[in-house]
Amino acid sequence: MRGVFCLLVKQGPAGIIAGEADVGDNVNVGCVVITCNYGGKGKYGTKIGANTFIGSNTNLVAPVAVGDNSYVASGSTITEDVPDDALAIARKRQIVKEHWFSRNGFEKGNDENSKKGSDDSSKKGE
Numbered sequence: 001m002r003g004v005f006c007l008l009v010k011q012g013p014a015g016i017i018a019g020e021a022d023v024g025d026n027v028n029v030g031c032v033v034i035t036c037n038y039g040g041k042g043k044y045g046t047k048i049g050a051n052t053f054i055g056s057n058t059n060l061v062a063p064v065a066v067g068d069n070s071y072v073a074s075g076s077t078i079t080e081d082v083p084d085d086a087l088a089i090a091r092k093r094q095i096v097k098e099h100w101f102s103r104n105g106f107e108k109g110n111d112e113n114s115k116k117g118s119d120d121s122s123k124k125g126e
Contacts, residue, residue: 021046021060030056030074037062049084 019035022045033054035046044062048054052066055074066072067084076090 019046019060021048023048024050024052024068026051028053030054030058032056033058033060035060035062 020037020043021035023029024047027048027050029048030053033056036059037043037046039062046060046062047065048060049066049068049070051069053071054060054066055072055076057075058072059077060066060072061077061079064078064081066078066082066088067086069085070082071087072078072082073087073089073091076088078088078090082088
């Protein structure tokens with residue numbers, strides 16, 4: 001997969017890039033990699049270097065460049081350039097809040113749950 005992809009969705013040999021990017025040779029792209037190129041007033045560039053792996057469910061927020069021989073961990077949102085020969089991980093650790101469902105007024109098997117409570121844990125049940 002080499003070149004500038006200008007389609008809304010472009011599928012390559014190993015995955016999909018949604019958006020626009022200049023992509024180097026021998027790049028492995030996981031499922032659903034999004035290049036966020038439009039900043040409200042203009043379009044910005046995304047460059048993915050050669051021999052690079054971009055993990056699934058990754059957002060590349062332009063302007064941004066991923067260097068040659070680099071690796072971007074799945075689930076990352078990349079907002080800064082990634083140098084050559086580097087690993088970029090941009091995600092927080094998973095937090096599990098046990099008993100959150102019941103502490104926030106939800107009941108098992110109740111279809112009204114979508115109308116009750118809040119998914120904002122800062123309001124209740126911390």
